[in-house]
Amino acid sequence: MPRIATVDADTPFRERFIAGLAYPLRGGGLATCVVLALAHYLALLPSYIGVIAAFTLWGATWRYAATCLLHTANGYADPPDIGVDENPAAGNGLTAIHLFAFALCFVSGVFYPQALWPLVLLFALTLPAIDMSLAFDGSLELAMSPVNWWEVMRRFGWAYLIPVGLNLATGVLIVLASVAATFLPRLISLPLYAFAYTYLIILNLHLMGAMIHQRHESFDLEPEAEKLMREGGYDDDAHLLEQVRAVATTDRQAAIGMLVTRMQGRSAPAQLHQAYRELLRQEGLRDGLLEHGQIWIAVLLANHESRRALGLVQECIEIEPAFLPDAPEHADALANLAARSGMTRLALKLCRGYLAHWPRSPEAPRMGLLAARLLGDELDQRTEAIVLLGKLAAAWPEHPLHHDMHALARRLQDPQPRPA
DSSP: OOOOOBOOTTSOHHHHHHHHTTGGGSHHHHHHHHHHHHHGGGGGSSHHHHHHHHHHHHHHHHHHHHHHHHHHHTTBSSOOOTTOOSOHHHHHHHHHHHHHHHHHHHHHHHHOGGGHHHHHHHHHHHHHHHHHHHHHHOOHHHHTOHHHHHHHHHHHGGGGHHHHHHHHHHHHHHHHHHHHHTTSOHHHHHHHHHHHHHHHHHHHHHHHHHHHHHTTTTTTOOOHHHHHHHHHTOOHHHHHHHHHHHHHTTOHHHHHHHHHHHHTSSOOOHHHHHHHHHHHHHHTOHHHHHHHHHHHHHHHHHTTOHHHHHHHHHHHHHHOTTOOOSSHHHHHHHHHHHHHTTOHHHHHHHHHHHHHHOTTSTTHHHHHHHHHHIIIIISOOHHHHHHHHHHHHHHOTTSTTHHHHHHHHHHHHOOSOOOO
16 A cells, blocks of 8 residues: 555644645645646736636636645645645635635725725634635535534634634735735746745645644544555554664664654654664663653643553653653643552652652642652551651741641541541
8 A cells, every 4th residue: 555644633733834834835735836836827818818817727726725625634744636626616616705705805995995804804704614614515505604604613612713813814925925026027926926825825725624634523524544544554654664663673773763853743653652762772772761751751741641651651760760750740740640540659759759859849839748648648658758748848838738738747647547
């Protein structure tokens, strides 16, 4: 099966946005930008021929952009090939809607300027919902329904303001590109302007597709790329993993370099991280394992995979008993998770590490109180717990938990057995 370059739906949008800036300049996207830019010389033809050519090229731009939206929403990392037209109706509809919006704003600006900004605001708010609806359904009637607009906005929530901002930014940049083009000869400015607005439109709809891909479950969509990966058991990262394993048989350092290059880009799946750690172990690179552990723990917590992060902490502690996550909020979250999960000694170790590294943190009294409870209630080390509580109370005499520290100390000093 041929390689499929995919994107994980959990990749943060900030990462998708940065990578997306190069999206129209790769593969089919770049070819489309160049071909359409050069084809705009047809607009110089006399009479209605040039006008028809301009409208046709504008329609081709929106048709390809609609295909990019669909392609991205289905989980593909690269632009579709030039000439691919998965939904002609969507492209035609997008062209008609955007030309109508432009014409209405132009007429309003000339004959009734008071209505211009309300119209701009209306189109800024509704065009993303219309664009996305047309790309998926191809139905102009459904896309123009206010009920449908509201449904799209509801599913996105506040995140809907992102495509609204993207549409506004695209419109402003296209106008700026048009103004800049007037300072150049027509034969030079025409293809440059066409290239610029084609790039911006493709980027805009690609980023909308990225947002839909992130929220595909709320849209009842199953990304096609994920389906193909499951059916074929093969994707771009699987191909890389095969290459890494082959290279590692003769040159483990080179294999490690291949994985480092991959993990410096978009979010890498767990199997690549595991392969990287296994190679580091084989090379005896203890410091590399600990450094990678810190990085991967942060990534896992950011992706709400706290239990996997806790397992990684245990693995790093086996390598270096003094290991501690390098961010106080990470150590805090993992200590509490370990305590809730019954991993008392690990939770206590994280609490003690927290107190040693960040003794004046505002959260230190709470972490110390948790450590004392673990010592006294779970490990029956009451004397040590009482000593710790005394130190905390002395160090934080005005803290809101000061009363809780004394209450726990009094309870632990009680010689009566604790109730079952």
